[in-house]
Amino acid sequence: MVIPSMPGYGFSGKPTAKGWSPERIARAWGELMKRLGYTKYVAQGGDWGAVVTDVMGVQEPEGLVGIHTNMPKVVPPAVEGAIVAGNPLPSDVVLANDEEKAAVEQLDFVYRHVYYAYMMGSRPQSLTAFADSLVGLAAFMLDHDKASLELISRAFAGEKKGLTRDDVLDNITLFWLTNTAVSAARLYAENTKPFFGVLGVKLPVAVSVFPDELYQAPKSWAEQAYPNLVHYNRLPNGGHFAAWGQPELFVGELRSGFRSLR
Numbered sequence: 001m002v003i004p005s006m007p008g009y010g011f012s013g014k015p016t017a018k019g020w021s022p023e024r025i026a027r028a029w030g031e032l033m034k035r036l037g038y039t040k041y042v043a044q045g046g047d048w049g050a051v052v053t054d055v056m057g058v059q060e061p062e063g064l065v066g067i068h069t070n071m072p073k074v075v076p077p078a079v080e081g082a083i084v085a086g087n088p089l090p091s092d093v094v095l096a097n098d099e100e101k102a103a104v105e106q107l108d109f110v111y112r113h114v115y116y117a118y119m120m121g122s123r124p125q126s127l128t129a130f131a132d133s134l135v136g137l138a139a140f141m142l143d144h145d146k147a148s149l150e151l152i153s154r155a156f157a158g159e160k161k162g163l164t165r166d167d168v169l170d171n172i173t174l175f176w177l178t179n180t181a182v183s184a185a186r187l188y189a190e191n192t193k194p195f196f197g198v199l200g201v202k203l204p205v206a207v208s209v210f211p212d213e214l215y216q217a218p219k220s221w222a223e224q225a226y227p228n229l230v231h232y233n234r235l236p237n238g239g240h241f242a243a244w245g246q247p248e249l250f251v252g253e254l255r256s257g258f259r260s261l262r
Contacts, residue, residue, distance in 0.1 A: 030061025057201035130181035206257025212239030
């Protein structure tokens, strides 16, 4: 496995100039795999990694034969545009089933409660307190989204299921010791793509839907967004950071999703 750290995050260097968008990161990953000598490989991503991985699917670098995502970019443009603007869905948009209706409700909630993303998207360099206060950084990182906060809170309440207290503290410590909280926030300002909107990936795609993800992608939308959908599955446990919180389920999904591409 090759597990690169995105520019500005963790063990990567901090960008010193503008331009490290998901498109540039995707090109860098393609070049990385080429320089490492891989002639056939697959890519996986969640959270920002999901955006970068979808972009790789669009760019189709030499050797990439398919992608897996646990934060699918399948929301129809008319739906996402209306929700982001806070408007009702256009009259010509028809929600075909309960999965699609539930997804719209979830997305509406997400876009009403992601002010951290708006702040990072417009004023990333103003978040200097993240480099000065460990308590401030921890408080901010604990409250990524409603479901993730509940899963993290469960760990600190003593429930031994999924994440542990050490898992959570290790994650915060990584950002603190590398002083990358502010540099990581810059990606929000660099991004011009919708978080969940269709990009037009033609390569084979595997989709895993975890119940506590920001939204549960309907299979009908996944089939429309990814014409070469080779795997779609809904899991019983797991949230937005599925690889972190449910590693066994996550690895099983990668094996199942990519089996036809071996």
